[in-house]
Amino acid sequence: MSRVAVLTSGGDAPGMNAAIRAAVRGGIALGIEMFGVRHGYSGLIAGDFVPLGPRDVGGIIEVGGTMLGTSRCPAFLTDEGQESAVRQLLQRDISGLIVIGGNGSQTGALALSRRGVAVVGIASTIDNDLVGSDITLGATTALGIALEAIDRLRVTASAHGRVFLVEVMGRTCGYLALMAGIAGGAEAILIPEAEQSPEQVAAAIKDAYQRGKSHAIIVVAEGARYDADALADYFTEHAQRLRFELRVTKLGHVQRGGVPCPFDRLSASLLGAAAVERIQAGQHGILLGIVGGEVAAQPLAPICRSPKPHAPHWLELARILAR
Ligand code: ADP
Ligand code: F6P
Numbered sequence: 013m014s015r016v017a018v019l020t021s022g023g024d025a026p027g028m029n030a031a032i033r034a035a036v037r038g039g040i041a042l043g044i045e046m047f048g049v050r051h052g053y054s055g056l057i058a059g060d061f062v063p064l065g066p067r068d069v070g071g072i073i074e075v076g077g078t079m080l081g082t083s084r085c086p087a088f089l090t091d092e093g094q095e096s097a098v099r100q101l102l103q104r105d106i107s108g109l110i111v112i113g114g115n116g117s118q119t120g121a122l123a124l125s126r127r128g129v130a131v132v133g134i135a136s137t138i139d140n141d142l143v144g145s146d147i148t149l150g151a152t153t154a155l156g157i158a159l160e161a162i163d164r165l166r167v168t169a170s171a172h173g174r175v176f177l178v179e180v181m182g183r184t185c186g187y188l189a190l191m192a193g194i195a196g197g198a199e200a201i202l203i204p205e206a207e208q209s210p211e212q213v214a215a216a217i218k219d220a221y222q223r224g225k226s227h228a229i230i231v232v233a234e235g236a237r238y239d240a241d242a243l244a245d246y247f248t249e250h251a252q253r254l255r256f257e258l259r260v261t262k263l264g265h266v267q268r269g270g271v272p273c274p275f276d277r278l279s280a281s282l283l284g285a286a287a288v289e290r291i292q293a294g295q296h297g298i299l300l301g302i303v304g305g306e307v308a309a310q311p312l313a314p315i316c317r318s319p320k321p322h323a324p325h326w327l328e329l330a331r332i333l334a335r
Contacts, residue, residue: 015045016108016291017061017101020078021052021085021117024268025136025150027276029072029079031112034284036064042292047106051081052113053088053120059100073277076153076270082113088120098127108291110284112136114148115316118299122312130296132287133312136280138268141185143318144310145301149283152275154181154267155191161263162196162229169227172257175217175247177230179240179262185320188267189233194330199228201330202236202243205322210238210246214254220334228256282307 018035020028032048039046048068050060062068072079087093101109108130111121114137121133135145138154158180169176178198182188186203193201200216202208217228232240240260247258272280283300286307290298298309 014108014292015047015104015106016110016288017047017049017106018064018080018110018112019049019052019056020080020082020136021111021113021120022082023114023137023139024077024082025114025138025148026076026153026268026270026272027149027280028112028136029075029077030272030277030280031134031136031149031284032078032080033069033073034281035110035287036069037066038285039288040066042288044288044292047104048080052083052117053085053093053097054083055081056097056100057085057087057093059103061100061104074271076268076272094123094127097124098129101129108132108296110134110287110291112149114139115141118142118312119316122297122316125297125312130291131312132290132296133299134283134287135299135301138188139182139185140187141183141320142299142301142315143320144299144308144315146303147279148301149276149280150268150272151187153270153273155188155195156273157267157270158188158192158263159196161261161266162192162198162231165261166197166227166229169229173226175228175230175256175258177232177240177243177258177260179232179234179260181264181267182233182235184235186233186235186322187320189231189236190326190330193231194326194333196229196231197334198231198330199225199334200230201327202230202232202238203322203327204233204235204237206324206327207237210243213238213243214247214250217256218254223335
């Protein structure tokens with residue numbers, strides 16, 4: 013019987029648990045002995061493994077976060093760290109590894125693959141910054157949380173005639189901000205892929221008021237050059253001239269801790285089960301994601317080098333819909 017381990021790494025994302033559950037139960041159905049690695053690459057280096065049976069992954073499909081724990085692990089960037097990780101797997105005769113995580117974690121998966129480990133990655137991060145998956149596990153849930161917050165802020169913005177600045181996560185990727193801005197009806201959206209100056213944002217808000225709007229929402233990605241702090245400083249400095257009353261909300265980690273939405277649970281279930289099937293079939297060094305609504309596999313190497321392309325027409329649509 014072959015042995016396969018699963019770990020979660022990097023920022024936790026809603027749906028990781030559902031993916032662990034599907035990998036474990038799917039693997040056992042294929043006759044594979046399944047193990048979990050606790051705390052991502054830190055646990056892999058330290059040999060923190062736990063056997064997982066069907067009952068060990070019960071009651072988690074609807075829970076955010078990850079039952080295995082996760083980590084940012086600088087030690088894994090070193091040769092010693094990666095050699096130790098490989099040794100830990102060999103010592104336990106574990107021949108396959110499933111890495112559930114984002115861009116950095118999949119770069120780590122590629123490093124292990126190059127060291128001979130049969131690795132399959134599952135694209136999972138709220139940032140949706142991975143090429144090879146139209147949408148990553150957790151991003152849809154995080155988007156829902158951002159939207160709920162924007163809807164609430166709009167109510168109070170409208171009551172007071174204020175401008176609200178909402179900063180969302182996403183690291184260097186503007187996906188969450190752009191989608192939350194469009195679906196939340198924002199008057200301005202700032203993303204790292206298409207920088208705007210504070211002057212341009214102020215002009216957009218002024219214009220919105222001149223068109224008869226009584227309040228405004230600005231959605232800014234945390235990775236934008238002018239983030240919430242920079243914009244707030246600008247608006248404070250120019251308060252007399254602009255005459256906007258501004259309030260700032262940084263959503264931060266609130267976006268990560270949600271109950272996985274139906275799409276994330278379903279995708280996670282498909283991806284987790286597909287990961288063990290691929291390992292069983294001898295296909296590895298790949299990332300599994302959702303492309304065109306289906307599970308799709310891409311080689312890890314090009315994915316880890318590529319930034320996700322930005323679609324400028326979304327930003328243009330946002331401008332049109334904010335009229
Ligand atoms: P995410 O996977 O959510 O993007 P990180 O970028 O923090 O999160 O990556 C998670 C972990 O993956 C890092 O702490 C590190 O252990 C590992 N990792 C990141 N980049 C690399 C790399 N270039 N080579 C090897 N391992 C990496
Ligand atoms: O990668 C997911 C993410 O939530 C990013 O959006 C954010 O920049 C980062 O992780 C925050 O990391 P940490 O939880 O380590 O503060």
